[in-house]
Ligand code: MG
């Protein structure tokens with residue numbers, strides 16, 4: 001069942017999303033070779049709590065042990081922060097959620113470290129572009145399949161694999177609500193998009209096969225062929241006249257020292 005949000009609720013979610021965006025920015029400023037992923041997690045958790053939020057992911061399902069999902073190289077999503085030290089040419093996805101005044105917000109960004117292969121930069125760039133192709137279709141009167149198709153058709157044109165097991169989702173009082181937001185689908189199919197819907201669009205795109213495997217830790221999802229993967233996520237609110245992106249990557253772009261996207265434009 002889809003819970004439609006009032007303007008007041010959307011306003012609160014946007015406030016939480018600002019804390020989330022700034023937490024991402026704090027992390028972005030620290031991403032470089034030699035930093036432990038657990039150190040990034042600590043910074044995010046402290047920032048969120050200092051600003052009146054609670055990390056949405058911590059203890060999710062009674063078992064996720066951290067505030068960030070940090071997914072390096074062939075890890076698609078749900079990587080657990082650890083003693084691993086980032087190194088040159090790694091590609092690292094950071095996913096974070098904030099619970100604030102009774103509502104969640106959720107967003108993700110994938111960073112290439114300096115030295116990353118040009119093919120990896122293209123995977124990231126195109127995955128990021130696919131997110132916005134999905135957002136363009138996320139408007140009142142369209143169907144979810146229009147969003148899904150826009151993402152899938154774009155990335156598959158480059159031969160990339162679209163992960164099937166994991167999808168975007170509604171967000172609100174719960175981190176994961178209806179509707180599902182698949183990154184694959186058919187135009188004109190799926191639930192109708194109506195004002196008051198708030199959901200996360202999050203393409204998870206693999207350089208090679210779409211197939212993934214789960215590690216024995218119960219969380220970490222890797223590509224089956226061990227090639228790299230990319231993940232970007234924004235939340236949107238559907239309104240009658242206009243769709244609004246509620247989350248922001250602005251602070252990430254300001255704080256991350258490697259200006260990789262400008263290079264390929
Ligand atoms: Mg999400």
Ligand code: MG
Pocket residue numbers: 095096097106107108202233
């Ligand atoms: Mg997320």
